[in-house]
Amino acid sequence: VARGKRATQRDVAELAKVSTAVVSYVVNNGPRPTSPEVRRRVLAAIEALDYHPNGFARGLRAQRTNTVAFILYDFHPLDSFTSHYLGPITSAIIGDLTEHGYYLIIQPLKVGEDTASVERLLHSGRVDGVIMRMVQDPDTADHLPGLIRDSGLACVSIERQGHPDFPAVVTDDEAGAVAATSHLIERGHRRIALINGDPRFHTAHARERGFRAAMAEAGLEIDEAMIFYCNWSSTEAIDATRTLMAMPEPPTAIFCTSDDMAFGAMNALTFDGYRIPDDVAIVGFDDAVQAQHLIPALTTVRIPLTRIGTLAGSLVRAAIEGQPIDPIQQVLPVELVERGTT
Amino acid sequence: VARGKRATQRDVAELAKVSTAVVSYVVNNGPRPTSPEVRRRVLAAIEALDYHPNGFARGLRAQRTNTVAFILYDFHPLDSFTSHYLGPITSAIIGDLTEHGYYLIIQPLKVGEDTASVERLLHSGRVDGVIMRMVQDPDTADHLPGLIRDSGLACVSIERQGHPDFPAVVTDDEAGAVAATSHLIERGHRRIALINGDPRFHTAHARERGFRAAMAEAGLEIDEAMIFYCNWSSTEAIDATRTLMAMPEPPTAIFCTSDDMAFGAMNALTFDGYRIPDDVAIVGFDDAVQAQHLIPALTTVRIPLTRIGTLAGSLVRAAIEGQPIDPIQQVLPVELVERGTT
DNA sequence: ATGAAAGCGCTAACAG
DNA sequence: CTGTTAGCGCTTTCAT
Numbered sequence: 001v002a003r004g005k006r007a008t009q010r011d012v013a014e015l016a017k018v019s020t021a022v023v024s025y026v027v028n029n030g031p032r033p034t035s036p037e038v039r040r041r042v043l044a045a046i047e048a049l050d051y052h053p054n055g056f057a058r059g060l061r062a063q064r065t066n067t068v069a070f071i072l073y074d075f076h077p078l079d080s081f082t083s084h085y086l087g088p089i090t091s092a093i094i095g096d097l098t099e100h101g102y103y104l105i106i107q108p109l110k111v112g113e114d115t116a117s118v119e120r121l122l123h124s125g126r127v128d129g130v131i132m133r134m135v136q137d138p139d140t141a142d143h144l145p146g147l148i149r150d151s152g153l154a155c156v157s158i159e160r161q162g163h164p165d166f167p168a169v170v171t172d173d174e175a176g177a178v179a180a181t182s183h184l185i186e187r188g189h190r191r192i193a194l195i196n197g198d199p200r201f202h203t204a205h206a207r208e209r210g211f212r213a214a215m216a217e218a219g220l221e222i223d224e225a226m227i228f229y230c231n232w233s234s235t236e237a238i239d240a241t242r243t244l245m246a247m248p249e250p251p252t253a254i255f256c257t258s259d260d261m262a263f264g265a266m267n268a269l270t271f272d273g274y275r276i277p278d279d280v281a282i283v284g285f286d287d288a289v290q291a292q293h294l295i296p297a298l299t300t301v302r303i304p305l306t307r308i309g310t311l312a313g314s315l316v317r318a319a320i321e322g323q324p325i326d327p328i329q330q331v332l333p334v335e336l337v338e339r340g341t342t
Numbered sequence: 343v344a345r346g347k348r349a350t351q352r353d354v355a356e357l358a359k360v361s362t363a364v365v366s367y368v369v370n371n372g373p374r375p376t377s378p379e380v381r382r383r384v385l386a387a388i389e390a391l392d393y394h395p396n397g398f399a400r401g402l403r404a405q406r407t408n409t410v411a412f413i414l415y416d417f418h419p420l421d422s423f424t425s426h427y428l429g430p431i432t433s434a435i436i437g438d439l440t441e442h443g444y445y446l447i448i449q450p451l452k453v454g455e456d457t458a459s460v461e462r463l464l465h466s467g468r469v470d471g472v473i474m475r476m477v478q479d480p481d482t483a484d485h486l487p488g489l490i491r492d493s494g495l496a497c498v499s500i501e502r503q504g505h506p507d508f509p510a511v512v513t514d515d516e517a518g519a520v521a522a523t524s525h526l527i528e529r530g531h532r533r534i535a536l537i538n539g540d541p542r543f544h545t546a547h548a549r550e551r552g553f554r555a556a557m558a559e560a561g562l563e564i565d566e567a568m569i570f571y572c573n574w575s576s577t578e579a580i581d582a583t584r585t586l587m588a589m590p591e592p593p594t595a596i597f598c599t600s601d602d603m604a605f606g607a608m609n610a611l612t613f614d615g616y617r618i619p620d621d622v623a624i625v626g627f628d629d630a631v632q633a634q635h636l637i638p639a640l641t642t643v644r645i646p647l648t649r650i651g652t653l654a655g656s657l658v659r660a661a662i663e664g665q666p667i668d669p670i671q672q673v674l675p676v677e678l679v680e681r682g683t684t
Numbered sequence: 685a686t687g688a689a690a691g692c693g694c695t696a697a698c699a700g
Numbered sequence: 701c702t703g704t705t706a707g708c709g710c711t712t713t714c715a716t
Contacts, residue, residue, distance in 0.1 A: 006465070008709055019687045024711055031712080035685060052465030056407065057709030059398040060692045067447075079631060081433050087423035094450055098459060103447045103468070105409075108436055117440065123348070123394030125693085126445070235635035264635075270612045271637040289421060293577035293606075295613040350693055361703045366695055373696075377701060399693030402708045467709085688715075699704080 007049035016045035027053060064128060067103040068316050069121055071132040073144065074200075075108035083232065084259050084288035085305065086133075089158065092309020093131060100317055111135075115144060122151040129154035129316040134162040136200050154319035158312050160202035167325040169312045169332065173203050176301040176334035177210025177257070178217075180283040183299070183336055184253045185218045189281060193226035193244050193251035195237050195261050204229070207257040207285060226251055234264030241268040245280075253281040253342070259288040262298055266341070282341040296340030304332050349391035358387035369395055406470060409445040410658050411463055413474040415486065416542075417450035425574065426601050426630035427647065428475075431500065434651020435473060442659055453477075457489060464493040471496035471658040476504040478542050496661035500654050502544035509667040511654045511674065515545050518643035518676035519552025519599070520559075522625040525641070525678055526595045527560045531623060535568035535586050535593035537579050537603050546571070549599040549627060568593055576606030583610040587622075595623040595684070601630040604640055608683070624683040638682030646674050 009027075013020045018038055025034050026042040034042075045051070059065040070093060072080060081087050090106075097104050107121055121127065130153050134145065145163035148155050161168040184192050194211050197204040208227075215222050226244060230236035237256060241264065244251055256262035262284030266276060274280050276296055284291060284300035291298040311330060318325055351369075355362045360380055367376050368384040376384075387393070401407040412435060414422060423429050432448075439446050449463050463469065472495050476487065487505035490497050503510040526534050536553050539546040550569075557564050568586060572578035579598060583606065586593055598604035604626030608618060616622050618638055626633060626642035633640040653674070657667055 006467075009711095010709080020710080021688080021712075022686060025686090028711085033685070038685080050465075052462065054402070054709050055466035055468040056398040056401045057467070057692090058711080060396070060402055060694090060708090061710045061712085063692075065398065075433075079429070081423045081429035082426055082630070084424055087421070087429065091417075091423050091450075094448055098450055103449070103463070105445045105447055106436055107445070108433075108440055120394065121445070123392075124397035125348075125399070126397040234632055238635060238637060267609070267612075268637055270609075288424070290576055293580060295580060295610055351695095352693080362694075363696075363704080364702060367702090370695085375701070380702080396693050399708090400695080402692090402710090403694045403696085405708075686716085688713105690711105690713080692710085694708085695706105697704105697706085700702085 007051040009051070009053070011049055012042065012045045012051050015049060016041040018042060059125070065126055066101060067105060067127045068097060068129040068131060068320075069105045069107050069127045071118060071130060071144075071148075072106065072108045073133060074111050074135045076110075079233065080108075084290065085232070085286050085303075088288075088305040089309045089312075092306040093313050094309075096310040096313030097317075100313070102313075102317065109144075115147060118144070119147055122148060122153060127153065128320045129156075131155070131312050131316055132157050132162055133159050134202075136160075136202060136205075154316055156312050156315040156319060158308055161329055166328075167315050167319065168329045169308050169315065170329060171203075171303050171308070171332045172334045173206035174210040174213070176285065176303070176336070177207040177255070178214045179334075179336040180255055180285065180301050181211050181214035182218070183338070183342060184255060184281060184283060185214065185220065187253075187281065187342055189251075189253035190220055191223065191226070191249060191251045191253070192220070193223075193228070193254045195228050195230055195240050195254055195256040195265060197230065197232040197257050197261070199229055204257060211255060230261055230264075232258050232260055234260045234267070237261035237264030238268045241265040242272070245269070245272065245274070251280070253283070255283050257285045259284040259286040259291050259298060259300055262300065262341075263290070263294070266294065266298070277341050284341075287337055292337075292339065299339045299342040300337055302335045302337050304334075307332060348396075349393040351393070351395065353391055354384065354387045354393045357391060358383040360384060401467070407468055408443055409447060409469045410439060410471040410473060410662075411447045411449050411469045413460060413472060413486075413490075414448065414450045415475060416453050416477045421575065422450075426632065427574070427628050427645075430630075430647040431651045431654075434648040435655050436651075438652040438655030439659075442655070444655075444659065451486075457486060460486070461489055464490060464495060469495065470662045471498075473497070473654050473658055474499050474504055475501050476544075478502075478544060478547075496658055498654050498657045498661060498667075500650055503671055508670075509657050509661060510671045511650050511657065512671060513545075513645050513650070513674045514676045515548035516552040516555070518627065518645070518678070519549040519597070520556045521676075521678040522597055522627065522643050523553050523556035524560070525680070525684060526597060526623060526625060527556065527562065529595070529623060529684055531593075531595040532562055533565065533568070533591060533593045533595070534562070535565075535570070535596045537570050537572055537582050537596055537598040537607060539572065539574040539599050539603070541571050546599060553597060572603055572606075574600050574602060576602045576609070579603035579606030580610045583607040584614070587611070587614065587616070593622065595625070597625045599627045601626040601628040601633050601640060601642055604642065604683075605632070605636070608636065608640070619683050626683075629679055633679075634681065641681045641684040642679055644677045644679050646676075649674060
């Protein structure tokens with residue numbers, strides 16, 4: 001490994017016949033001016049030596065790392081990234097940060113796992129800020145945000161407010177669920193089932209709240225046996241759907257609180273010979289890219305997934321640069337997209 | 343931001359009444375021994391001051407960063423992570439690395455984008471090694487591996503050999519495709535369509551080679567109009583399937599070279615009233631978790647996705663630690679899993 | 685506008 | 701077994 005022969009600032013300084021300070025000024029365009037002539041010489045030397053500043057030396061000296069950590073709590077090796085929710089959000093975060101010269105370190109944390117690895121990262125001086133996604137899990141939920149807070153790092157949470165002091169990017173899930181449910185009711189459905197995600201997630205709660213509110217508003221009774229919690233996965237949604245359809249009085253519509261689960265429900269229904277939407281109507285949640293290309297195309301609640309990621313990225317960057325963030329909680333709107341399943 | 347008051351090694355040394363060297367020995371368990379008594383005192387001081395070593399100072403001094411970069415070429419913000427192929431692999435890489443005390447920086451690179459951002463990372467001294475996934479794209483394909491090579495960093499490529507010098511983790515895609523196709527032929531199918539991925543990917547090539555070989559072996563004619571390239575996406579696979587079934591003599595079986603595409607094909611088929619496998623048989627490729635829970639469960643070629651990631655992780659780690667890697671190309675076996683779609 | 689030099693926090697070689 | 705100290709490569713203050 002030929003790491004030893006990398007050119008340093010000093011090499012550049014010698015070749016350009018200037019001091020290392022000037023090299024620094026040229027590389028960083030400041031904080032002090034340099035004469036055009038000197039600047040030219042330095043640039044030439046940099047080119048000639050293929051000089052690249054050392055990020056760690058820079059970070060050590062300037063106390064700035066240009067790196068943020070994305071802490072993924074409740075990490076599931078097999079499907080965390082495959083989900084149509086977290087995947088696009090993560091991509092968008094990476095996109096925003098990379099574009100602005102920041103690096104992203106992904107730090108997973110499984111439920112029940114010791115937080116030592118996270119603490120090590122937080123205190124290692126390797127990151128300037130943190131993006132986190134919190135789950136309402138009593139074990140760690142109260143613990144992790146406190147750790148981050150104590151680290152003094154800039155932090156923004158997505159999906160729900162992780163700590164009163166952290167800026168958060170959230171979506172109006174309850175309103176979305178109300179819109180989805182009301183839409184179904186308007187179409188004449190009265191027996192509506194709910195296939196919900198993991199109730200430890202704030203979004204699952206909010207979406208269920210919206211569902212219940214809309215049903216109550218319309219004076220409709222909710223059959224509690226028609227409410228399922230499927231951990232956001234299409235697999236479990238398939239089972240729930242079949243259980244639902246085997247009931248003496250099956251639902252005429254199913255509201256799935258994620259597109260992944262809606263995909264599963266549609267798969268089971270279509271295979272078992274039901275027509276969508278004639279026999280059973282489906283509404284999803286998220287508006288994954290695939291939703292509009294499914295057959296039939298899925299009616300769903302659009303969440304600005306990309307926007308969540310880019311906003312989270314720009315907010316950490318702002319927080320790192322010491323800018324005040326107001327309002328502390330950014331609520332992104334959500335919108336019902338009517339397509340072919342209702 | 344209360345970063346200034348973080349305890350340093352020196353603070354610990356003073357409190358424990360030892361030198362900084364000893365603190366270092368205790369923290370790193372070496373390279374030289376310390377007496378139990380001193381060790382205890384140091385540990386107590388560390389605890390008391392909530393001391394955490396600074397990663398950048400460490401990296402700067404020891405020339406070791408404990409970080410690896412995952413370079414994602416052909417990055418697509420909306421679906422790179424959502425894919426049932428790259429998602430699990432990425433998760434597994436993160437899992438392996440995190441478990442062994444390494445951090446992972448994800449560095450995306452879009453097709454046609456300037457490689458400056460990647461070069462900056464490679465030369466920044468922020469990473470000890472690189473994992474990369476190469477696409478056979480003439481523009482950058484010849485360029486990127488050279489850059490990495492010149493950086494002198496440890497590198498392993500996945501999916502195909504990125505450079506003759508790089509260790510690679512690959513799968514026996516051609517054999518898998520042969521198995522899938524032969525299986526279909528054994529079931530009596532003669533008009534078999536191929537829905538393939540993006541031909542710029544090595545895996546797409548290999549899988550098509552296997553398909554053609556198996557067909558030739560059985561003396562079967564391939565109808566070139568029945569070969570589609572769908573960029574690995576279920577969306578495009580839906581269109582291809584419908585085009586296929588609208589032909590005067592539609593295929594009786596479709597081999598999809600990814601499960602994502604198989605999901606799309608199944609969706610279109612089932613919705614349009616075809617029975618799987620009676621009217622049309624389907625074979626996928628990858629064995630995503632969902633494949634076995636679909637209805638009907640998908641017959642597919644199992645790729646050890648998790649193993650690809652953990653092996654890639656352990657190989658970069660080995661390369662970073664200077665261990666020789668032999669053989670340079672690790673070919674992982676692949677296996678046909680017969681389920682309900684054939 | 686530039687140079688000299690003091691560290692940032694750590695590891696490891698050198699010296700007991 | 702432990703202390704002293706020289707840097708790792710950079711930014712920035714203090715000089716000029």
